[in-house]
Amino acid sequence: MKRVLIVDDSVVILKQVKIQLARHYDVMLANSGEMALQVIRQKRPDLFLLDIEMPNMNGFELFKKLKMQPSLYGIPVIFHSSITDADIQQQCIKLGAKDYIIKPTYPDVLLYRIALHLQLSNYLEKMEETVSALSGIMTESFAELINFRYKMEGHSERVPKICALLGRELMKQNIFSTELTQTDLNLMVQASPLHDIGNITIPDKILLKQGPLEESERNIMKNHCTRGAAILNHFSRRCPNQRFFQYARQIALAHHEAWDGTGYPAGLKKNDIPVCGRLVAVADVYDNITSERVYRSRLNHEEAYKVIISEKGKRLDPQIIEAFEKVKDEIEIICL
Numbered sequence: 465m466k467r468v469l470i471v472d473d474s475v476v477i478l479k480q481v482k483i484q485l486a487r488h489y490d491v492m493l494a495n496s497g498e499m500a501l502q503v504i505r506q507k508r509p510d511l512f513l514l515d516i517e518m519p520n521m522n523g524f525e526l527f528k529k530l531k532m533q534p535s536l537y538g539i540p541v542i543f544h545s546s547i548t549d550a551d552i553q554q555q556c557i558k559l560g561a562k563d564y565i566i567k568p569t570y571p572d573v574l575l576y577r578i579a580l581h582l583q584l585s586n587y588l589e590k591m592e593e594t595v596s597a598l599s600g601i602m603t604e605s606f607a608e609l610i611n612f613r614y615k616m617e618g619h620s621e622r623v624p625k626i627c628a629l630l631g632r633e634l635m636k637q638n639i640f641s642t643e644l645t646q647t648d649l650n651l652m653v654q655a656s657p658l659h660d661i662g663n664i665t666i667p668d669k670i671l672l673k674q675g676p677l678e679e680s681e682r683n684i685m686k687n688h689c690t691r692g693a694a695i696l697n698h699f700s701r702r703c704p705n706q707r708f709f710q711y712a713r714q715i716a717l718a719h720h721e722a723w724d725g726t727g728y729p730a731g732l733k734k735n736d737i738p739v740c741g742r743l744v745a746v747a748d749v750y751d752n753i754t755s756e757r758v759y760r761s762r763l764n765h766e767e768a769y770k771v772i773i774s775e776k777g778k779r780l781d782p783q784i785i786e787a788f789e790k791v792k793d794e795i796e797i798i799c800l
Contacts, residue, residue, distance in 0.1 A: 497521030662692025692716035
């Protein structure tokens with residue numbers, strides 16, 4: 465049964481609309497924007513029905529927060545408000561809402577509009593899977609060219625395989641259940657080879673240097689995250705409905721952020737770092753330290769495992785490291 469999240473500060477409206485929808489949908493309720501954000505951490509809805517005029521966080525502010533999360537990007541949002549002003553309705557559509565319904569609403573009309581948008585959303589999701597599969601093939605080829613140029617052969621093949629293993633283990637344990645559906649994991653895995661795309665903007669004398677980098681060189685090297693995100697943002701703007709590019713951009717930007725806030729480029733901390741960035745960070749660190757580089761020798765699996773465990777709760781997400789511990793033998797095989 466499809467899930468509909470109704471967000472309204474009126475308890476009367478919440479009860480009323482729930483009665484109208486309960487026979488057809490799994491209805492979730494939130495009486496504020498803050499509560500809605502808490503609810504979606506537990507269960508991912510298939511459609512949002514948002515009021516506009518609410519205290520603390522209004523419907524527009526909540527909508528913008530929802531759109532910042534790639535895992536929620538394709539979920540249709542319908543504004544459900546008593547405001548009849550045409551300019552407000554136009555503003556909602558410009559923001560990206562799928563519909564605007566004036567309340568009070570006839571139950572049959574509300575049911576029809578919700579069913580219509582859910583059907584359209586399902587169709588678009590199937591289309592996205594097809595486009596993402598094609599994008600994944602092109603991504604692998606492009607990433608392998610970059611890795612070959614910078615003597616990192618196989619890196620773009622191993623990182624997605626490690627991400628897939630970790631993601632499946634996390635899903636098995638129902639961790640990150642709203643951010644990590646099978647569709648989301650597929651998109652993350654397909655986008656992960658592009659995490660270092662920003663390296664094409666870094667001078668060869670730094671990227672291929674055989675020895676430790678100077679402080680100034682390290683600072684230039686760190687720019688590959690923001691530059692990679694900028695490159696992918698260009699594709700994202702051209703294909704605004706493709707979550708593949710949304711994930712690719714977030715991964716490029718966030719895969720060097722650290723759980724304890726000591727990473728870069730933004731110094732994000734804990735859950736402020738997107739799940740896709742935290743997942744790729746673990747895969748990237750492991751594959752890097754078990755591979756030969758121009759500036760150092762590789763570690764064997766046991767040595768690398770100790771490094772990964774030592775970074776639990778520091779650089780790396782502790783829950784993802786717990787998943788890593790469960791699948792470490794399979795990861796070792798990938799990187800042989």
